[in-house]
Amino acid sequence: MPEVDDGMCFACGEENPISLKLKFRAVSESEVEAEFIPGEFHQGYDGIMHGGLVATLLDEAMAYSVGYRDIKAFTAELNVRFKKALEIGKKVLIKGKYDDCTKRSIGTVHYTSAEIYDENGELKARAKAKFMEA
Numbered sequence: 001m002p003e004v005d006d007g008m009c010f011a012c013g014e015e016n017p018i019s020l021k022l023k024f025r026a027v028s029e030s031e032v033e034a035e036f037i038p039g040e041f042h043q044g045y046d047g048i049m050h051g052g053l054v055a056t057l058l059d060e061a062m063a064y065s066v067g068y069r070d071i072k073a074f075t076a077e078l079n080v081r082f083k084k085a086l087e088i089g090k091k092v093l094i095k096g097k098y099d100d101c102t103k104r105s106i107g108t109v110h111y112t113s114a115e116i117y118d119e120n121g122e123l124k125a126r127a128k129a130k131f132m133e134a
Contacts (some may be wrong), residue, residue: 006107010060011056011060012060013026013058014029014062016044020036020042020053020056020057020060022034022057022060022093022119023093024060024061024064024096026085030065030097030098030099031061031065031095031096031097031098032061032064032065032095032096032097033070033093033094033096034061034072034093034094035091035092035093036057036091036092036094037089037090037091037092038053038086038087038088038089038090038092039088039089040088042088042133043088043097045056047087047088048085048086048087048088049080049085049086049087051080051115054080054082054086054089054116054124054125055078055127056091057079057114057116057125058078058080058094058096058114058116058125058126058127059075059078059114059117059127059129060094060096061074061094061095061096061114062096062097062112062113062114062129062131063075063096063131064096065096065098065112065114066098066110066112066131067099068098069098070109070130071110071131071133072111072133072134073131073132073133073134074089074131074132074134075129075130075131076109076129076130076132077129077130077132078129079127079128079129080123080125080126080127081126081127082125083123083124083125084118084122084123084124084125085124086116086118086124086125088119090118090119091118091119092116092117092118092119092124093116093117093118094115095111095114095115095116096112096113096114096115096118097112098110098111098112099111099112099113106132107132107133108132108133109130109131109132110130110131110132110133111128111129111130112128112129112130112131113126113127113128113129114126114127114129115127115130
């Protein structure tokens with residue numbers, strides 16, 4: 001992945017005191033993954049991770065799948081499907097995938113997808129997103 005100063009990024013920044021500190025790694029040419037354990041500061045309802053933060057995990061996975069291709073882009077559209085609640089204190093696996101791209105009159109659109117699984121392999125949430133080159 002290209003060198004980017006994202007130290008204050010909410011999702012992955014090492015310098016941000018409230019960062020989720022996500023650490024994505026490439027597992028193939030088009031796929032990335034990271035593990036995460038939601039803590040008590042990440043909850044909405046008691047014992048359940050806030051849905052907006054679940055969406056953040058998915059968005060970051062997809063952003064990394066684009067970034068690992070040395071493409072600078074931003075999220076233009078994000079569609080999330082919640083399947084089961086993410087429980088506080090339980091480790092999850094976040095997977096992001098770069099699917100395709102098209103060139104349009106407005107610029108290049110990159111298509112991505114992501115999923116979150118619990119330790120038993122149960123699907124918790126999935127998303128699709130479009131990224132526009134910055």
